[in-house]
Amino acid sequence: MALPITELNAVKPFKTQWKIQVKIVHSWTQYTQYSGETVEMILADTSGTLIHATVKKQQVNKFQKLITTGEWRTVENFTVAKSTGKYRPTSLPFKMTLMNTTAISRIPSISDDLYFDFANFPDILNVNGLNENILIGIFHSAYFFL
Template sequence: MAMITSDPTITLLNDVKPYKTSWKVEVKVLHSWTQHSSYSGGDSLQFILADKTGVKIHCTCKRVFFARVKKLQLGQWRFIENFSLTAAAGKYRPTSHKYKMSILSNSNVTNFTLKDEDNFLSLTSFTEIMNGSLDSNFLIDVIGQPIDIGDIQVVPVQGKETKKLEFTLTDTEDHQIACCLWGQFADHMLYAYKVAQVNKNFLCLLRFAKINVYKGQVQIINAFDSSTIEINPLGFDVQDYLQVYV
């Protein structure tokens, strides 16, 4: 039997199943981006949503239904009613939910007045990343102090010149892990580094990032636009990292 919230019409994300489409959920928009496509259906909108228990789900919306999701705004809570569910798969899964949500022609998004500033971080330890115990198909949240920041390089990727920036993240226990950011993420990191030239100590939070292995070395990369980067996020103190990296 599905577990429900205090409102009997609302179901928690853990309990939605593909056997029907008439579900109603209350969710917060953690991230959204446009996924470009040359196929006939065109671009699609992608969302990462969370309910009040912190369970997250990936939601996709085809171009033809864009009008249905105008109210799905970053950081806001919304009700979503009527949607389909299919098995989640692939090498870039932003959540561990077994299903992916799809917006339909009769999907309905309405306002919800809940005020909850929780961003539902699920931080992964450097030890877990390095010891190979994680399934690299699932994207992760990771935070650390960037060190050994290199210069931006421009390299060809699928016939297109693309920027990349390599550096190292260190945690509060002085574990270190290689990182490589691509495109606008490289620009963002380098800008943060230049701004911090007087005091070069800052923290970097990467959300929905990809564990990758390159030339035998484990590294963290951004998973195209499904990742996010935040410099000096609230709730974390760079001093905790400086105690071990001096």
């Protein structure tokens, strides 16, 4: 029986059989002594909810060709855990990890939205100085002259 599509704000750690439709907003390769090389992603659903996702070293070769920034995918069967650590790239309290049984499928574009989630400046600069737990990115823009 096919799994129903679940919104990102509804995924929880108690099971692994979820099916989501998401846009790959951003991806990068990361290396740590603890986990080795991983592929990290920020995914968004149509409601604009963002989640941090990880592809562990063992699955990188399996999923690398399906991870294309700006494209939509269906992702089935993954783990969800509480997002911990000093830095969280999304406000969702959970992080997803792709497993060996995860299936990723290409789907047509659902939306052209960019799904930015900028922090408010007062949240970044609190009374004690810079809040180092908020990820700050740089948005590049292009200027065109006609």
